[in-house]
Every structure is written in C-alpha cells, then in structure tokens.
Amino acid sequence: MRILLDKFSKSFGDVRVIEDMTLEIKDGEMLALLGPSGCGKSTTLFAICGIHKVTGGRILFGDRDMTGVPSQERNVGVVFQSYALYPHMTVAENIAFPLRIRKLPEAEVKRQMEEMANLVHIEALLDRRPAELSGGQQQRVALARALVRRPNVLLLDEPLANLDAKLRLEMRSEIRRIQLETGITAILVTHDQVEAMSMCDRIAIMNAGEIIQIATPQEMYRNPRTAFVAGFLGNPPIAFIEAEARGGMLAVKDADIRLPMPANATTPPDGTPVIVGIRPENLGRDGDAPIRGRISFVETQGRENLYDLTLANGSVLRSIQRESDDVSLNDEVEWRVRSDQLFLFAQNGERL
C-alpha cells in the first residue's frame, strides 16, 4: 500500500522536531529512513503508526486519510528497536496477540501464527518466553508479530542495532527476503548507511527533521545532493578539501594542487570558495589529475589497503586501493584523481 506523508509536522511542546515533511513510499517498496541520531526518524515512524499525534499535515495510506485514526485501527506492523515483546507471553502467544485482539477464531489464529513462525524460521521456539531467546531470535519473533496481521505497512525501527556483526549481516538479508516474499510496503529506520544501501529500494536521508534527498542507493551514492548526503554514504567515507574556483580549475587552498572542474558541475565564478569531495576509491594510481602528498596512515583490510594522504595544507584525503607493498608510511607520493568523479559543493553544502 502506498504511504504518503503530506506536509507532516510534529512538535513536542516547543520543540519542533519535524516541519512540513513530504514523503511518499510506493506500494511494495522498502524505504530506508537514514539519518544521524536525533534527526526525527523514530518520530516519523511513530507518527505513521499513530503512537504520536501529528501536529500538522496529513498521513495517507493509499487514498485513505489516516491522520486522525487511532493506532489500533491503522493496521501497521512495527518492529521496535527494543523488540517490545510481551515478556509474560510465550513466543506463540506473542505472535498470536494481534490476531487474538481482533477476536479471530482460534483455529485461524493458530494457523496464521504457525505460518508466520515458519516464515521467520522460529517453529521450534514457540513455547519459550522472550527472556529465553537470543537477540536474533527475539528479532524474528518481533518481525513475525508485526507481520502476522498482514499490515498495510511494516515499520522497522533500527531492528538490527542490538545484534552482533554476524547476526546483523544474516538478519539483513533475512528481513529483505521476508519483505520481498510478502510484498509488503516497509520503512526501515537506521543510522547505518550499509544497512540502508543493502536492504532498501530507496533511501530517504534525513537531517534535523528534514528530508535532504530521496533516491535509490546507487543514485544517491553517485549523485549526492549535498555534502551531508555525500558524507553519510560510503565506507570509508568521502573526504572533503577546501578549494577555490580559478580560471575554470579548482585551486586547492594553501597547496599547489589544481584539479579540473568536474564535467557535471556548474562552473562557479572565479574566486568562489568551494568544497571538493573525493571518494577514497577515486584517488589512486590511475586518474587524470595528480595530487601530491605524504602517506600518514596505512590500514590493511585484507584485499585492500586504506591510506590517508596528507596534503601540503594539512587536509587529509583517503584512498582505497588493491593491496600492494610498494608504498609505506611517510612516503611522498603523487597519486591521481578521476576528475569526472569529483563532487563540487558550495560553502553551504549544496551541490554545484
């Protein structure tokens, strides 16, 4: 089901958390709400499921205006960050709870509960209590409970935050599998860009209560709208250096480095201070614009090496390259940048 937040605002007393946010989630799509802590992701989620009353705007499920509908009637499945399983109920009772509350016939409750338990692979744990489950198992139960009532939309509030690295990887694909299998519209709240990029069809990047950009992961990675977005996506992260437009070129501040203007950028007038973003994978042995610097840090990541390159002006660029041992710490090197992959931002962070 399509979800539309139409000029939605939310404030707690005097604290304005979200103002005039418009966001559309397409039917069957999985959208990531990505942003730093405190930017209003949970608030948005709680508004969609009706736990928070909105202070302005509308929330539409399909064509139906849900703004004033209580959460009990919205038919939204939520996986809370803490899972919020009912500690006094068994796994089976937890999953069946939304159905029993709706007074479905007991045989039907049992059938659907078991079907859902099979879907998330917890058939063997039905008689246990939440306290007797591992984090990943609790997570699956929470997912089953959210899905069992066939909700209009599935909301996941940082569902993987409490899991260890391995389990997180496993549950990532598991959640995506279930979402694709059920074809449900889903919103995943996270502040982990890898999670957002690997699991979702589209990403909405939020900052301070505003949506900065909505796009597919690739699009957003290749074409960030602001420096904030560029900085949020990618690991190791993008590096920024200050420069100035000078005669159709970019002169790096306090360093004898000139970079060509990226082709897709609008050329600013001479003397304009700009910020140049260089992704680590675009700085290396091949490219068209040379950059000199000293290697100030080397980290071996197995297949690849991560280098920090300190320029004459003290700025640090990052480079990720195939593993090799021809360079070592404190070597002066001249590497190259692929100028068509540079991002150019104005002082205020807007992409040029």
Add this chain to the structure above:
Amino acid sequence: MNASRDIARDGSAPLKARAVPARRSFGWLNSSKGLGIVLLTPALMLVVLFFLAPVVLTAVFAFTNMSTATGITGGAYQVSPGTLRVLTDRYGMRELAARLGQPTYIVDEEGLAALEEMGIDPGIIAGLRDEHLGETYSSRREFEREIRDLPDRPSTRTVKQISAEFSRSLANARFGNAGALVAAAEAIDPDLGDAEKEALLDATYTGWTWTTDNFRRLASSPQTTRVLLNTVFFVALTLTLFNTGFAMVLAITTHYIPERPAGIFRIIWFLPRISPAVIYVLLWKWLAWDTGFISAFLDNFGVRPRNWMLGSATNAWVFVILINGFVGASMGMVIFASAIKAIPQSLFHAASVDGAYRWQQVRHIILPHLKWPILFVTCYQTLSLLTAIDHILLSTDGGPGGSTEVWSLWVYHTALNNYAGNLQYGYGAAMALVLVVIGVVLSLIYLRLFNYSALIVKPRIEH
C-alpha cells in the same frame, strides 16, 4: 644506608609484636560469622523484646483466668456467701457449705487460752475445760446455756464474752494462704476429705489460676461466630473493594493521565494515610453527625437529620469500610503505580499498534505485570486489616449494638476497656492468641508463596 635499614627493621619489629596479639584476640571479628553475631545482637534483642515477648506473654495470659477481679498478682482465700454457693452449685457439696457457713462454737485450748488472757475467772475456765472441752455447738443459744450452767455461774456479760471467743465460723473469713484456710476448716469439721479441701480452696481463691476454659468459652460462645463473621466480612470487603480494587483503579487511571495531574492525584489519595487517625476519623464523624454535613445537606430535601454513621448496621459498615478503605487504598496505589511505571513504555506502544485498546492493554499488559504486586498487597493488607482497630474504634467503636465489632476490637473491649468494668485479661489474651495464630499461619503461607515466586519468576527481557 645500613643505619637506615637497621632503623627500619627495629622500627617494624615492635609494631609487629603489638599487632599480632591484637589480631589474634579479635580474629573472630574478621570471620563473617563472628562479626555477624556481634552486629545482629542488638537486632536480636529488639526482636525478642518487642516482637517475641508480647506474643509469649499473650500466650501465657491466654491460659489464665486473669481479670479485674483476680488481679494479675497472686490472691487470698476468701470465704463468702458467694463462695459457699459455688461450693454448692459447682461441686455439689451442699452439706459442707452448710457446715462451714453456720455459726459454730468449739471449745478448744485456743479459746481457753484466750479466756485466760482476758482475765476470766480461772474457775470458769477450769469448768469449761473439765466439762466441755472438745464439744461443738451449732447454735449460740445452746452454747451459752451450757456456759450458764457451769458451776461458777458466770454473769450474762461474761457469758457473751466467753461464747464470742469460741466462735469458729468460716463465713466472711479471709486467709492469707491455703494452710490457714484448711486448718480453720478442719477445726470446724475434722473429717474433711481431700476432695472437699480441694473444692474449698478452689472456691475461695480470689487470685488467678491456670485454665483452658478461655478457649472452651471462645469455642462455645455465640458471639464468637458473630464477631468472626464480622471480621471476615470487613477484611474481605475492604480488601477487594479498596485495598486492591480501588487501589488498582487509581493506579491505572493515573497511569493514563499526564504526569503532573497524576502526581497531584496520587498525593491527594495519600492524604488519609498520612493524616492522624483521630483527626481523619473526626472529619468523617463531622460528616455523619446529626448536625453534620450529610444531615445538613439532606435537610434541604426534607430528610430528618440523624446520625448517619450509627443509624443502622448497614450505615455503620459503609462508613467503617470507607474509612479503612481510603486509608488502605493508598499503599496498593503506590505499589501498583510503581509496578505499572516499571513496565517499558514500548510494550504499550506495541500493544497499541497490535490493536489493543486501553482496557485490552490493562487486561493483557498491565494485569499480568501486577500479579505479584497484587498478591503482595493482598497478603500484607489481610494481615494489617485483621489487626486493624484504630479507625473502627474511633468511628463506630463496634456499634451500633456490636454490629461492627471485629475480632481485634472485641479483644480490646474484652480485655482492656468495657462498660461493665470487669476486664477479662485472660479471655482477651486467648482471643488475641487466636488472632496471632491465624496471622502466623497466613504469614508462613505468604512467605512460602513469595520465596517460591522469587525462584520461579524468570528474569525479564532487558530493555
């Protein structure tokens, strides 16, 4: 270098020498066991003095017939028309009672010695000894006739004096100990049997004695059943309606209203608990008096003013339960409210999106979390209601006509304060002992229940 080392060595030696014995003599303090006993001693003494001693004393008193009449120290042996009637009625010794109660004159050496002392003519004394020693008369006139017939012919005044000295009646005599009473009785009737002596001692003893009659009396008294039913009624109704029921309603409603008004609300409900009982009950009395608020208010509608609290048994119960209930509800409210507060907010959020409306949240989330608090409050309040006395005493004092007399109040009325003025300490102690036994049994059951719960309650999921 060497010197300083020497100093160091010399310096440390005496220190060590001093430290070692000290450590040895107080070494037991370092073991947790020894220290534990030392630290516990004051607590143990307090427990014995203030917790065990009252119970033990109650148990001891319960097996006596102490009352205002007997006093609580020992007594004397008092023969009176009353005791003689007891001898007749309870022991069936009518003849003995008659014998002891009659005026009796016995010519014995004791009396003769007394006559000598009084300076009576020795001739008369010798005559009495020779002719009448050892004789017994049951009427004064007969005895005096015999005296007049003596060879010396005493004057009428002397005859009276003499007869008085030989009067050996027991009626209205008081004896300090059992020996004196038996001696006196044997003087009247030398053939007194052991059973008769025993009965006499029992009947005339004015102090307290050991007895199990209190319990027999308690078991057979119709008032016992009535007071017991009153108590059960009072405890059950106050407990379910207020101490848990109303407390739960308060806790749940304050959970769903905003924090500030909820806090104010809770403080208001706490006021009865922290206001002095006398003042609190006085307010209720003002409310219910025939010139009080209710009467004054209903007067506007033509209802005749009356005392609403003591007007009828039903009214009295309503007030007793309301007064105690409002006091008792606060504890449950605080415990339930904090238990509800301990439930993670996310559970309520989850329940809301799962489709549960408020009353379903109460039923499926709150109540399961309140299982142990409810059990705890029920247990605790049963015990405190069983012994609750102050508010009832101050409000209805068990009235009207004993209709709100509960067990603890009955104990008080029997043993410590009643209109008749005969305070029956022993009987009251027996009643109190019954209460103590019930309380101990309930406590043991509850303690088991709670320990057991500690074992089976599984750790809650971490949030």
